Amino acid sequence: MKQIFANSLLSSFRLGPLAMVALVVALLMLLPMAVIVATIFTGSFDVWRHLFDTLLWDYLSNSLLLMIGVGVGVLIIGVPAAWLVSVCDFPGRKFFTWALLLPLAMPAYIIAYTYTGLLDFAGPVQTLLRDLTGWQYGDYWFFNVRSLAGAMIMLTLVLYPYVYLLSRAAFLEQSPSILEVGRTMGYGNRAGMFRLALPMARPAIVTGLTLALMETLADFGTVQYFGVSTFTTGIFRTFYGFGDASAAAQLASVLLGFVILLIALERYSRKQAQYHTVKGRSIKRIRLTKGKALLAVWVCVFPLLFGFFIPAGQLLYWTLFEAVIGDSFASLAWNSFYLASAAALIAVACALVLAYAKRSYHRKKLVKLSVTVAGTGYALPGTIIAIGVLIAFAAIDHYLIGLIKQWFDVDIGLLLSGTLVALLFAYTVRFLAVSLGGIESGLQKIKPNVDHAAQLLGYKPFEVLRKIHMPLLKGSVLTAFLIVFVDVLKELPATLILRPFNFNTLAVRAYELASDERLIDAAPASLLIVLVGLVPVILLSRSITVSNKQVVNKANKK
Amino acid sequence: MEKLIANLEQLLLENVTVGYDGIEIVHDVSLTLGNGQIGCLLGPSGCGKSTLLRAIAGFEPIMRGKITMEQQLLSSPTFTEVPETRKIGMVFQDLALFPHLTIAENISFGLRTFTKLQKAARVSELLELVGLSGMERRYPHSLSGGQQQRIALARAMAPKPKVLLLDEPFSGLDASMREQLVPEVREILLQEQMGALLVTHDQMEAFAMADKVAVINDGSIVQCDTAHTIYHEPNNHFVANFVGEGDFLSGIVLNEYDVQSSLGVLSATEPHQFAVSQSVRILVRPDDLLHDDDSDTKAKIVSKQFRGSHFLYRVKLESQQELYCFASSHHDHGLGEDIGVKLDLDHLVMFEEREQ
Numbered sequence: 018m019k020q021i022f023a024n025s026l027l028s029s030f031r032l033g034p035l036a037m038v039a040l041v042v043a044l045l046m047l048l049p050m051a052v053i054v055a056t057i058f059t060g061s062f063d064v065w066r067h068l069f070d071t072l073l074w075d076y077l078s079n080s081l082l083l084m085i086g087v088g089v090g091v092l093i094i095g096v097p098a099a100w101l102v103s104v105c106d107f108p109g110r111k112f113f114t115w116a117l118l119l120p121l122a123m124p125a126y127i128i129a130y131t132y133t134g135l136l137d138f139a140g141p142v143q144t145l146l147r148d149l150t151g152w153q154y155g156d157y158w159f160f161n162v163r164s165l166a167g168a169m170i171m172l173t174l175v176l177y178p179y180v181y182l183l184s185r186a187a188f189l190e191q192s193p194s195i196l197e198v199g200r201t202m203g204y205g206n207r208a209g210m211f212r213l214a215l216p217m218a219r220p221a222i223v224t225g226l227t228l229a230l231m232e233t234l235a236d237f238g239t240v241q242y243f244g245v246s247t248f249t250t251g252i253f254r255t256f257y258g259f260g261d262a263s264a265a266a267q268l269a270s271v272l273l274g275f276v277i278l279l280i281a282l283e284r285y286s287r288k289q290a291q292y293h294t295v296k297g298r299s300i301k302r303i304r305l306t307k308g309k310a311l312l313a314v315w316v317c318v319f320p321l322l323f324g325f326f327i328p329a330g331q332l333l334y335w336t337l338f339e340a341v342i343g344d345s346f347a348s349l350a351w352n353s354f355y356l357a358s359a360a361a362l363i364a365v366a367c368a369l370v371l372a373y374a375k376r377s378y379h380r381k382k383l384v385k386l387s388v389t390v391a392g393t394g395y396a397l398p399g400t401i402i403a404i405g406v407l408i409a410f411a412a413i414d415h416y417l418i419g420l421i422k423q424w425f426d427v428d429i430g431l432l433l434s435g436t437l438v439a440l441l442f443a444y445t446v447r448f449l450a451v452s453l454g455g456i457e458s459g460l461q462k463i464k465p466n467v468d469h470a471a472q473l474l475g476y477k478p479f480e481v482l483r484k485i486h487m488p489l490l491k492g493s494v495l496t497a498f499l500i501v502f503v504d505v506l507k508e509l510p511a512t513l514i515l516r517p518f519n520f521n522t523l524a525v526r527a528y529e530l531a532s533d534e535r536l537i538d539a540a541p542a543s544l545l546i547v548l549v550g551l552v553p554v555i556l557l558s559r560s561i562t563v564s565n566k567q568v569v570n571k572a573n574k575k
Numbered sequence: 576m577e578k579l580i581a582n583l584e585q586l587l588l589e590n591v592t593v594g595y596d597g598i599e600i601v602h603d604v605s606l607t608l609g610n611g612q613i614g615c616l617l618g619p620s621g622c623g624k625s626t627l628l629r630a631i632a633g634f635e636p637i638m639r640g641k642i643t644m645e646q647q648l649l650s651s652p653t654f655t656e657v658p659e660t661r662k663i664g665m666v667f668q669d670l671a672l673f674p675h676l677t678i679a680e681n682i683s684f685g686l687r688t689f690t691k692l693q694k695a696a697r698v699s700e701l702l703e704l705v706g707l708s709g710m711e712r713r714y715p716h717s718l719s720g721g722q723q724q725r726i727a728l729a730r731a732m733a734p735k736p737k738v739l740l741l742d743e744p745f746s747g748l749d750a751s752m753r754e755q756l757v758p759e760v761r762e763i764l765l766q767e768q769m770g771a772l773l774v775t776h777d778q779m780e781a782f783a784m785a786d787k788v789a790v791i792n793d794g795s796i797v798q799c800d801t802a803h804t805i806y807h808e809p810n811n812h813f814v815a816n817f818v819g820e821g822d823f824l825s826g827i828v829l830n831e832y833d834v835q836s837s838l839g840v841l842s843a844t845e846p847h848q849f850a851v852s853q854s855v856r857i858l859v860r861p862d863d864l865l866h867d868d869d870s871d872t873k874a875k876i877v878s879k880q881f882r883g884s885h886f887l888y889r890v891k892l893e894s895q896q897e898l899y900c901f902a903s904s905h906h907d908h909g910l911g912e913d914i915g916v917k918l919d920l921d922h923l924v925m926f927e928e929r930e931q
């Protein structure tokens with residue numbers, strides 16, 4: 018067996034170790050989840066029993082209601098918009114095609130602060146209303162955005178792009194002949210949509226929905242700020258309020274159950290979504306005019322306006338005219354940027370190891386499995402990962418302290434807990450899948466025979482890596498780095514739980530200021546996060562709008 | 576095992592066995608490729624022919640036997656010379672052109688010791704050879720399938736390898752493009768006097784390209800001969816079935832030369848090894864059964880295909896045996912019509928009567 022691998026690419030790196038490193042990385046990625054699961058069987062149940070009697074049902078019902086509300090919301094917004102931009106033609110369609118992704122740049126907790134500032138009693142909307150009508154406080158009813166319904170709306174506004182993106186891809190991949198066949202059988206455009214296009218796109222739509230629901234379950238910032246008790250806030254409160262990590266972990270394991278259900282649903286629907294792409298013919302779009310076109314524009318403008326432009330505009334206004342930008346802002350930004358860069362570097366390095374191990378050991382099931390396992394962290398809420406890391410690292414620290422005290426009679430204090438190592442580790446667990454996905458798909462495009470061709474032309478494996486892989490993989494690696502970077506920058510709950518004492522990032526500072534009712538001062542940090550968050554969204558929208566033809570033309574001009 | 580005849584042994588495989596995960600895929604293959612000779616491994620998909628090619632290139636180690644080139648050891652169970660120093664060129668099924676390099680950069684990729692000027696000269700020489708002069712600065716994806724094919728060939732030939740391996744290189748092309756390119760590639764190889772080993776499952780490709788064809792089944796070479804011999808004198812039931820169209824006629828051995836069949840007594844030119852009164856199956860190719868209006872043997876037309884220059888009739892003999900029959904396209908007969916047929920066997924190819 019060894020001889021075979023000795024002949025494949027990278028053999029000069031002694032491939033044994035590469036596979037071992039990959040296995041170790043995969044095991045490390047599993048650690049937080051394993052710790053959470055282990056708490057079900059160990060630890061005391063006193064706090065848990067108290068929770069069960071009092072708050073657990075609140076957590077459960079709120080989390081479920083939130084998921085139902087957001088699920089319905091993202092479907093209502095995402096699917097029609099996707100249908101319109103992929104099958105119809107109306108003024109502004111090209112702009113909407115990519116612009117509808119913009120709310121992805123807006124973290125839910127930031128849109129929540131912004132709308133609170135906009136809609137609360139002293140905010141511009143209610144002030145205007147009072148000025149116009151002459152009403153006073155108590156004279157009128159106004160929607161309280163800091164509520165369960167408000168949380169549903171906030172999350173819907175920023176999560177619908179998942180459904181939009183996946184159902185748009187599904188609609189585009191459907192052969193135009195399908196709808197035409199439908200018409201020959203007497204189904205008009207509308208009947209064709211409901212009886213053919215929608216059922217065919219269903220697996221993709223469900224996949225998008227499960228992604229949005231995973232984010233909903235993982236959300237901490239919005240529900241915490243709105244005072245809605247869900248699992249994530251419950252875990253956080255149990256951990257800080259009761260100071261009981263193991264009860265928090267037990268609570269997390271219930272949440273984990275929901276997440277696993279969603280993962281299963283996602284995997285299942287992805288499997289169902291096997292498209293038979295028909296190439297060569299593009300869709301003849303249905304041209305909408307007058308009333309219909311106006312309606313279509315409104316369907317696309319609505320989520321864009323409320324999901325991005327209004328909150329972003331408000332943040333910009335606050336930042337420019339009202340906010341006090343503290344002296345610490347530069348150091349906050351610096352903390353965020355170097356933390357995100359370090360995490361992105363680690364995630365990309367791990368992803369490269371895993372992807373190359375999988376490529377070189379493609380005949381080994383264990384290596385394949387460990388790569389799959391290492392990528393499951395994306396579905397885990399940051400809260401769960403943080404608690405898992407916390408417990409695991411505390412155990413390791415206690416073990417090391419004991420060991421060193423016994424041998425050297427020195428008290429070294431905590432080594433890992435409360436350090437950036439813990440935080441970086443948690444980020445890697447959470448976002449490794451993001452970098453892995455990009456790098457794996459990049460690497461898959463380099464067919465094994467390309468390596469072989471270069472080898473037969475006299476290049477040693479390392480030279481093949483340098484001359485062929487590096488130039489071809491550069492783009493994927495850079496993109497993976499950028500996306501992890503931005504994700505880490507936006508991440509809130511894990512950072513909040515694991516950050517070293519007195520260490521602040523932009524996201525944490527925005528959360529703290531908002532919690533102190535200093536919404537306006539939270540704007541600069543929030544705006545910076547949104548602006549940086551635009552980078553991957555722009556990359557994504559470019560990749561969905563640039564057609565193959567344009568790529569070819571570009572290459573020819575070189 | 577029979578060997579390809581060669582004055583100068585370029586590539587020599589002796590009892591090579593290849594496999595992985597403990598499963599043998601190629602068993603005990605021996606083969607010789609002479610200087611400038613074009614050989615072909617022909618077999619159904621999954622027969623191990625590509626695995627054998629990868630072993631020759633150095634991508635798979637061998638379990639038993641040895642591979643040598645010009646008396647130099649390339650592979651043995653304990654030693655595998657790495658691909659990059661083997662001086663073997665290869666054209667892959669998926670071509671594997673480097674997408675980020677221009678055509679010129681692709682072709683000169685293997686010319687590591689060349690100066691810039693030498694590279695440019697060799698590139699334009701090869702582009703001219705493959706009929707794509709002036710394409711130096713294009714990128715692979717802007718070329719058609721057939722053009723990419725030629726570039727892959729040029730790239731593999733650029734460093735003047737001692738042997739060129741071609742792994743189903745034409746399978747991605749449409750039929751007409753293939754028909755045009757296959758003889759062209761043969762011409763180019765002959766012109767460069769480059770020995771080559773082609774792997775394919777397409778007999779027409781094998782016949783058009785190769786001096787010698789080795790038919791592989793289940794990881795073993797079952798016959799190794801010229802295309803003509805393989806077609807007309809298959810030494811094995813599998814080869815007879817796999818290569819070309821044909822039917823088997825039942826017969827009974829009369830003596831060491833003659834066999835009684837439903838088309839009369841057939842005589843071999845050399846004595847065969849079957850016992851008297853043994854049941855045998857006689858291979859009849861479509862071009863062995865001729866249409867002849869004067870013949871006393873009549874057969875009913877069951878179906879027919881018009882193939883331009885000729886008709887391929889399916890006819891039923893009185894014995895209910897069905898056979899193919901070639902006829903010039905001037906002889907247009909209707910379905911159900913009885914026509915005269917005549918057996919014209921060059922060689923009597925017989926196998927023991929047994930399961931299909």
